[in-house]
Amino acid sequence: MPTGAKPPVIVLVRPQLGENIGKAARAMLNFGLTEMRLVTPRDGWPNPSAGPSAAGADIVLERAKVYATLGEAVADCAHVYATTVRKRGVTKPVVTPEQAARDIHAAGSTRSAIVFGPERSGLETDDVALARAIITVPVNPEFASLNLAQAVVLCAYEWSKGAGPGLLEQPTVEEILPPAPQAELDGLIAHYEALLEPFEYFDPPARAATTRRTLRNMLTKPGWNHLEVRTMRGVLSALERRPRKD
């Protein structure tokens, strides 16, 4: 990790379907998380349904550890976040995935855990009691049933944003060439003007200055690079040739 911050542990409490455990593993690895902990998975562990839906994130499943209780699963973690969509009447801070990610990065080398409940019912009150804070994803209140893997992917994604360029591929803009120098742009504009002049595009003379300015503004807007300017010059040169008779 290029950052001093330890990636959070992802804890699935009593997950029901192996398929969802696999999908959660895939979502984790997509954003650079590898440590999964399972608390009494319904169908035991390992679960043959998990592998196929992990779509290659096998390393996460192979390293997953199973615990009898949530307390044991988060015993080494100083910051435990319980994810829930439901209001629990508990007096704990409620944060978004974004805020939790910031706090986890700020925690440095201290271990953090993000805890997810079973697919159908979510975390029990006793599970939530173990957490220092609650993560609630701000969803559409009229359609709030976020599935397990998607709750995991949002938390992992938010964490990854702060994980530094070493881990994640940032969109690079290196392949975007800068706009062509002004002289090349001027050459293009002059070419357009020379081409258009015989077609009386700049008539009547009283409007010529405005028409030229409009054309310049339009051709300046794209920020075409030198290759693009050259291509457009090619377009104009083609139009200067004698057309094919059909």
Add this chain to the structure above:
Amino acid sequence: MPTGAKPPVIVLVRPQLGENIGKAARAMLNFGLTEMRLVTPRDGWPNPSAGPSAAGADIVLERAKVYATLGEAVADCAHVYATTVRKRGVTKPVVTPEQAARDIHAAGSTRSAIVFGPERSGLETDDVALARAIITVPVNPEFASLNLAQAVVLCAYEWSKGAGPGLLEQPTVEEILPPAPQAELDGLIAHYEALLEPFEYFDPPARAATTRRTLRNMLTKPGWNHLEVRTMRGVLSALERRPRKD
């Protein structure tokens, strides 16, 4: 949504599995998006596999519209974002879901579309050519296979962050006209092509597709508004006239 900004349209291009269409619908509705468009879904439409995995987001599926081409699906959209993980060598801005969400909110009442490719292969180069910008989710480069519904949920989630009450306070930049709708841009591109064709600009035939794509990419880049598109149409119309003899 308590905002003046129009929610983006979600476009799925040649989706393979109905199950994934359903999951995408669920992900959309979780974050308040309801308008789905499908371009030639592999198994036709409606697809009985979509409903169960939508988990209640039936309204999104019922309202989904089917199109024969991506061009038609985004014809009314001024801001088209293509999602892709792959480097394409195209000179378009590459943004994160977060940046795209900000831009979409800033676009106010102008229509935006976020376009997703087929599960296995992603968007083709010709699909990407229709877009003004590329969204790349910054994933773990060693495990970058983000599934369709998860790519959708991340984009919808980022959009939803700006859709809250805070957005209402942000002034919109009314004086800057938005890019012309895709249909007008397509009209301009077709006009260029028709004009150039007799001049053998697209010869030899083996290179024609690439030449057309280059032209489309160049003319998409400016984000010309409808006045500018009309001006450029005027330029082309002038060139179709008979030149003055000097």
